[in-house]
Amino acid sequence: QVQLVESGGGLVQAGDSLRLSCVASGRTFSSAAMGWFRQAPGKERELVAAITWSGGGTYYADSVKDRFTISRDNVKNTLYLQMNRLKPEDTAVYYCALRRKGALEIATMGNDYAYWGQGTQVTVSS
Numbered sequence: 001q002v003q004l005v006e007s008g009g010g011l012v013q014a015g016d017s018l019r020l021s022c023v024a025s026g027r028t029f030s031s032a033a034m035g036w037f038r039q040a041p042g043k044e045r046e047l048v049a050a051i052t053w054s055g056g057g058t059y060y061a062d063s064v065k066d067r068f069t070i071s072r073d074n075v076k077n078t079l080y081l082q083m084n085r086l087k088p089e090d091t092a093v094y095y096c097a098l099r100r101k102g103a104l105e106i107a108t109m110g111n112d113y114a115y116w117g118q119g120t121q122v123t124v125s126s
C-alpha cells in the first residue's frame with residue numbers, strides 16, 4: 001500500500017518562500033511520475049507542477065512558472081515543491097499525487113494519479 005504524507009505548509013506573507021515535502025512509502029515512488037495539485041476554497045483542484053519518474057522532465061502551470069520548482073529524491077522517496085515569491089492567490093490546500101507504477105511520464109489530469117496525500121495548507125497573507 002502506498003502512502004503519501006505532505007508537510008511544510010504554513011502561514012506566510014506575500015513574497016516569502018515555503019518548501020513542501022511529500023514522503024512516500026511503498027515501492028512505487030521511483031517507478032512513476034508525480035505531481036503537486038492545489039485546491040482553494042470554492043475553486044476546482046488544479047495541477048501546479050509535475051515531474052517525470054527520473055526527474056528529467058517537469059511541467060508548471062503558467063501561474064507558478066519562474067516562482068515554483070518541483071524536484072524529487074528517489075533515494076529518499078521524497079517529492080519537493082519549492083515555492084518562492086508567494087502571492088495571496090497561492091493560498092490553497094496543496095496535495096502531492098503519484099501515478100500508478102510504470103506511468104513514467106507527466107500527466108495533467110487528476111484522474112491519471114492513483115495515490116494522494118492528505119494535503120497541507122498554505123496561506124499567504126497580503
